[in-house]
Amino acid sequence: MLLVAGVAAYLLLDARASRAAERDLVASYAKAWSSKDFSTMHGELGDEVSGRLDEARFTEIMRDALTTATARSVTTGEPERTDDGFAVPVVVRTRLFGTIRGTVAVPLEGSGDEAGIRWSRRMAFPGLRAGEALTRTTEMPARADILARDGSTVLAGGADRTSDVPNIASQVVGALGTAVDTDRSSLRALGVPADAKVGVSGLERILNPQLVGTPGGTLKAGDRVIAEVRPKKARAVRSSISIAVVKAAAAAQANAPDASGTTVIDSRTGEVLGFQGSAWSALQPPGSTMKIVTAAAALEDGVAKTTTTYPRQTEAEGFGIQNADGESCGGTLVESFAHSCNSVFVPMGAKLGPKRLVEMAERFGFNEKTAGIPGAQISTIPEASTMDDRQAAVSAIGQGTVQATSLQIALMTATIANGGRQPELTFLRTSRTAETKRVISAKTASGMRQLMAAVIADGTGESARVPISGIVTGGKTGTAELATTQGAQCDAEAAARAQQQQPDKVAEAPEPVSACGNVDGKSTTAWMSAFAPLTRRGDVDPVAVGVLRARNFQGGGTAAPVARQVLTAALGR
Template sequence: MAGGILLLSTGGRPGELRVADAYAKAFAREDAAALYPMLSDDAKARIPFARFAALHRAALATATVTRILTGSPHRVDDRHVDVPVTVRTRVFGTIRATLALAFTGDGDTPGVDWRRNLVFPGIPAGATLSRSVELPPRGTLLTRDGQVLAKGDARTPDPAVADIAVETVGQLGPIPADRLAELTALGVPADAKVGMSGLERALDTKLIGRPGGRLTAGAHLLASRPPRPPKAVRTTIAPSVERAAVAGLAGRLGGVVALDPRSGELLAFAGVAFSGLQPPGSTFKMVTVTGALQDGIVKESDTFPVETAATLEGVQLQNANGESCGGSLANSFAESCNSVFAPLGAKLGAEKLVATAERFGFNHPPNIAGAATSTLPAPDAIGDDLAVGSTAIGQGEVLATPLQMATVAATIGLGGRKPHLTVSIDERTDNTKLKPVVDPSAARTTGRLMLDVVRYGTGAAAAIPGVQVAGKTGTAELQSTQRCTPDPANPESCPDTSDATDTDAWFAAFAPGGTTKRGVRTPRIAVGVLLVRAGAGGDVAAPLARGVILAGLKK
């Protein structure tokens, strides 16, 4: 501090050196906003800040900069100061060069006579930074047991897993506009083919390897390095579980996800597992009841009227097919009573309902690259109690993927711990040690309610002898599926156009559930199943999930 006071108070260092020192520090921070005020008036007149900042960002991306270190400036003469700079890059290695600063102005406030070559050290006056880059051969994708899912330019699989490679590997394609900046900074050529879907997208940065090439400033070579191929990536895909998912989907429009909650490993996925955003219907009641239990507005011992519908804001929300249900909380959940859970959601309120959903992962991008974000509106955008009640039963403007609903089930199975998901064996973690995102007691109660769904409720088709399966069905209405009663005087006033294919079928589950003498079981598998316009979740999605769960437990 004393040295700093001396410099400022005595002028012991020339103004150019003081400015150069500050400029060097801001340059190392990649802080264009701090650099720009140090430019001379003439330089600012030549280049507006937006263009100045854009040129610096482009240079950093071109050079694939990961870190900048600057040394002590030293005077060349009265108007020139050199700053030694070390630049570490992803593609070209470490570059050591000089940032040659020229100054104009008098006294203690000289300005940097900025020119475009100052975006990067070592660029001669009048020259510009450019690169030529090439990719190594794309990395090999393996199953968890080492079989080849995709290899070489043709992405050829081993014959033994060719059937599941079609579903899991995904496609390559041109760089999307929304990834151009990210991949340019990694050194990927603009004309490269990159992962667009499936494992190719989820593991794209691992499969690209380290690009190589030449970084030049005009005719001057700043650095060069050959490309380095990536190691083969061993994925978390279990062939037997994947085959069960593909067989269960049977070419229908929908998606299936199976994961191990303990490690976050995705064991299988098929169809629109990552991208199929649809209203989740009553599977969302897992979120609603957890929030209500956590907030203390409902208890496991509570009972409810047996009704066919609930009235909110003067509008009836009917149970599926107008059925009567209610009674205990367990029975209401097992029979998926809208007449219970829509009012319960309205009582919980939009703010707490949304907050609970967000703890489960809604409105946040999943940590599987390329997977769609499941969403619901902000609390103040949902609307009145009717809208909140509709949201609470997975209708309204709620949208979810099978991946998201499998994550909700896994979180409940882990006692409120939201698993960190991965498709790479190297990135699996012990999710049982994570901090809970929702109250563990509430999560355990929801898990018990889910057991009853399969024991005697709407999810009975997912039951497995000797295994306690905890699940939740969903039948999401895409338009009204309720049969109306026509006016006797005008039979055509209410034509019967209802159709089971006006609903999405859902099922989310984990297994095994329940308790042992040692405490609550830790589930080994969680699933999310969606079949678009396929009918009722208990009829078509639950049996599919059963087959996937069986395969996962045998893995």
């Protein structure tokens, strides 16, 4: 009798342990579903299923079902035992169809610790039956209107996207078409079908999530309707765009002979107040606007102070890089920055070294995508591991293979104006202070504002000064050489080109125009970084601008006046 009782007790305990192991298996599967951890879910499948259905295909099936339903989240409840496994309550919250509730049967193969889930396609979504697939038909609502920041001027409205200010709208609105490849996944998650007409450039693309509205449609399991909803048009979207700012930028850049770009940012709110031309699609060497990065790194690391004094020289000794027009340049760091002395910043870049220079550039936004602006070109600086000190020295003045957009220069400028914090950009009208990331300390930012104020007060950027009483402007000019424009190297290169272009059978022929002297302006790209006021003044936020004029003389001559006109318009908005 004792033996029989002992065996019975053992079998009872073993059965309980076996049932507990099975429950734990299903609970783990359900928990993984809630977090969309399809890898863990696949790991809980039985050998028979996992042998014919690899993890990648399983993940694709499960993810497609949730995407079809426009699922935002999945919540699973406690498993309840059934005759052949468990029943798991599932709640799916969707973007289009509200909340869908159901119970998914989870059968098992094997038992106890050897059990696995006998998965089938009907388990991809609550309510599916054997042989059914989840499908969705979609009806898009009319696209919402885009308004300027004043809340009344229509930038793009109605089915034909007409505007109250067509000349201004043409600068910023963009176009509609079939979704760009990189946008399809995010649009599909919003319930937008692949063939829908959506924004493919400009504000239309940037504001797609706000403009598409809520698609309507029917969610079916096979032929059965699970959920149905009518399409709902979104409210008109009040953008951050200032008509006055865009008008000023377009007018000021109208005479640009090559690619141009202007980006204007409220440094506190992160609002993009306006943009023009190739604001984030044209990449050019940033020239001396890169000295913002170099000076910030030097101040942050204690390599220099605003009062540090440098010898007055015509070139960076040991590097063969001259100052603009071969001028003698130096003095305090403030003076050297104001007059953009290569003789100071080239050796400073070498002293910082590749690692520190690249780190600071990346903190300002180089080598990464700009959040919120799909399709924007990435401003780049070579990886530190690929540079030596000499290459770092050249990169420190925005030459070599460094590339930037007007957007990047505006972001750097806004960061300085905002006390060293880079604002998260938005194209929606707001008065809230933006989320930020700390790039440099407040102390370093204060030093940079001093340097940049000197550029406008008594340096290369005087033409960017805003003509409004009590408003102090800060900035940095940039002139990037696209071809050597001065010195013995320039003369030698010009002579070599002339020799190569001499006709074979002509004894004498006119020499081609030389880049030396840059008489046509096409050998340099002009830049201007500027902001005003220098710090917040009452309820007036500092506005930052990045101006690009490709192949158009010097920054102080052609880009600075653009910045002045744009900032003046922005501060009067």
